[in-house]
Amino acid sequence: xxxxxxxxxxxxxxxxxxxxxxxxxxxxxxxxxxxxxxxxxxxxxxxxxxxxxxxxxxxxxxxxxxxxxxxxxxxxxxxxxxxxxxxxxxxxxxxxxxxxxxxxxxxxxxxxxxxxxxxxxxxxxxxxxxxxxxxxxxxxxxxxxxxxxxx
Numbered sequence: 001x002x003x004x005x006x007x008x009x010x011x012x013x014x015x016x017x018x019x020x021x022x023x024x025x026x027x028x029x030x031x032x033x034x035x036x037x038x039x040x041x042x043x044x045x046x047x048x049x050x051x052x053x054x055x056x057x058x059x060x061x062x063x064x065x066x067x068x069x070x071x072x073x074x075x076x077x078x079x080x081x082x083x084x085x086x087x088x089x090x091x092x093x094x095x096x097x098x099x100x101x102x103x104x105x106x107x108x109x110x111x112x113x114x115x116x117x118x119x120x121x122x123x124x125x126x127x128x129x130x131x132x133x134x135x136x137x138x139x140x141x142x143x144x145x146x147x148x149x150x151x
């Protein structure tokens with residue numbers, strides 16, 4: 001049986017993942033400050049993105065995502081292991097995206113992946129301390145230039 005604390009932790013972590021999705025989809029980069037720890041390590045490289053510290057990734061995201069006029073990050077099933085003030089998780093993400101090419105053509109494509117996270121409880125609630133994006137599958141991905149490098 002789950003304790004009230006574990007029920008609360010699980011709900012707070014699910015909310016954290018939803019807030020991440022909305023922050024990215026709404027391009028609200030400052031909202032990410034309430035999702036990641038200041039020293040978080042983020043690795044999107046397996047899916048074609050960058051790897052770096054939270055401040056580096058936060059600065060990189062606007063330019064990396066500008067060629068995608070629309071996307072939806074939909075988090076689903078989470079495998080979650082909580083141990084006191086730390087947790088590990090693996091969460092499914094389904095991500096339909098629209099790519100806009102240099103000539104203005106748009107193409108919808110789909111990505112299925114997992115977020116592998118290490119989470120920590122802070123004075124301000126649960127935060128992501130490490131995020132690794134693990135590729136699952138893709139469908140209808142357009143030819144496109146690689147994502148920009150971290151500055």
